[in-house]
Every structure is written in structure tokens, then in C-alpha cells.
Amino acid sequence: MQRVMVTGAGGYIGTTLVPMLLEQGYAVRAVDRFFFGHELLRSHPDLEMVREDVRRLKVEDFAGVDAVIDLAAISNDPSGELFQDVTWAVNHRARVRCAELAKQAGVKRYVLPSSCSIYGFQPDGVIANEETATNPLTTYAKANEQAEHGVLPLADDKFTVVVLRQATVYGYSPRMRLDLAVNGMTYGAWKTSKLPLMRDGSQWRPMVHVRDTAAAQMFMLTAPADKVNGKIFNVGSEANNYQIGQLAQIVVDTLPNKVEIEWYGDADTRSYRVSFDKIESLGYKATRVAEDGIREIAAKLESGELDRTSETITLxxxxxxxxxxxxxxxxxxxxxxxxxxxxxxxxxxxxxxxx
Structure with missing residues (x-):
């Protein structure tokens, strides 16, 4: 049985990823501050819960670990701007140190979930692939980029390092977030029958379902080292490249209630469309689109299992x-x-x- 350390295990992606790993027969060492509670991860014979700050990890914390998926991060752009020093400390320096400690401890594989947000604004017609020049516009994006630069040089024949640039994530998770584009749109439209939308709607965003990005992280645990070591992969799919206006219309068309789009603000300059050919060439394929996430969130709202609370808005x-x-x-x-x-x-x- 392989043991996988998952940092940030109590977060939005982590609380989806950990059960998926356990279902596939992995043992999991779940590391987190657990700001959102331990109970989001159900007890399991192969689950070890470690309450620790990733900035304080020691080499002995990696004993018996075969692979690390380093999810721990201060999440989203607003949080990154308010807590800039912490974001640099956690999203950049702590992740590089985590990779260094993992290598020192004899861990075989390290996966860094980064973000497609490091592409920032791209000119019209550009579909960003892994070779496209990055243009990070926020503290969150810049810290992710520096984490990539810090971990990739650690790759060698005995230590496989993979960077995954995730598209904007959506869909239901036990540690639910309603401050992500699809999720927030769905909640607002379901609750108020109105969908506030930042002008002008033409900006591109790549999206990926939370279970699909978790599946990509698991995929990289067994992908041939000679195909992935020291490399960067975008995670998402062409079907999930959306213009914001198009995405809003999908929300309107998918929900059962009548929804009105309300435009506001100045035009958002962040626009990037992304290619996912590289990861798909290895055999990975995202299986869900926005409608799937919208329907599952709406069902949770209808049943009363989900509502907007301060815990669902990270900042x-x-x-x-x-x-x-x-x-x-x-x-x-x-x-x-x-x-x-x-x-x-x-x-x-x-x-x-x-x-």
C-alpha cells in the first residue's frame, strides 16, 4: 500500500481528493491546520490526520511517505492580497521547503497543484500552453509561479516532481466554496434569481471540476516518470474553456428558476484561454462540464445540505x-x-x- 501525504487536506480540493485516494487503496497522511474542521474528512483505517502548519513541517513528518500532493495554500486572489506576507510564506516558501524535505526523507514523488491564473492576461487569439510566457497579475498567482520555479529543479532520477496548473475549480465538495466563479454564480442565481456579472463577459476562463482536478493529481502518482518528471501540465479541458458571458448563460439555462443577468463594474482585464493537449496526450481526460457542477450544487441547495455561510467564503x-x-x-x-x-x-x- 502506497502512503500519500496530502497537505491542505482539509480544504476544498483536499476533502474531495482524500476520499478518492482512500477508495483507490492508498493510505493517506492528511496534513492541515483544519481551519474548517476535522469532521469534513471521515475517519478511515488508512487515514492519518496530522494537525500541523506546513511552515513547521520536519523531515520526520515524511517518514514512510511514498508521494506528496502539496495542496496547502492561502486560497484565492482576495485572500492573497489581504494576507500578502502569509501568502508568500505558505504558497511559495513552505511548498519549496516541503519538496526539499520530501526529497531528503526519500519520498519518491512530489506533485505541486499550481494554477492557470499565472497566465494572467493573454492577447486575443492566444491559447496558452505550458510553454506560453506567464503573466501573473496577483499575489496568489505570483506566489504559485515562484513555487513552481523552486520545486522543479529538485527533480532527478530518484525524485519525480510534477507541476499541475489547475484551471479555476468548481463543483460540490465537503469544504464547499461559494467564492469560485461557477459555484458563486450558481448560488446567487438560485437564491435571488439574479446573476451579477462583471463586464464585459468576453473574458476567457478555463474551468475544471473538483473531482477532475483531484483525478489529475492521482493520475500523476502513477504516470511514467520519464513522461512527467520535471514537467508542467495544465489541468482542465477544451470543453471547459468558457467566456464569462457564455458561462453565465449556461447557469441561466441549467437552473430551473428564471434568472436575470445584471452587469456591473469595469471590464475585467484578466483573460486567458488554455490548452490541455499535453496532459490529455498521456491519457488523462476531464469528464465533467459546468452544467454538471451547477446541477449538483443546485441539488445540495434544494435539499438544504448547502447554504451560504462565512465558511463557504474563504476570505x-x-x-x-x-x-x-x-x-x-x-x-x-x-x-x-x-x-x-x-x-x-x-x-x-x-x-x-x-x-
Missing amino acids: DWYKNLVKWHEIIRKVELYGGIFDIPAEEIDSLRRSEAAE
């Missing part, structure tokens, strides 16, 4: 954690709020008696 949840932490730090004493550990009380009494 809102990060802000809440920071706010609550500050409040708790101001009122806690001796490691508690109302309940103070008995040993702390005994220590306080001894100190008072000595005085």
Missing part, C-alpha cells in the same frame, strides 16, 4: 478567525476562559502562599 472565514483569535487572546487567562486547568490554579495558589 470571510479567514477574517473571522483573525477577529475571534484577537478577542480570545484579550480575555483568556491561564489557557482558558471560564475553565482554568487545575494545575494552573494550584500553581497560582502555591505562588500566593510563597509570597
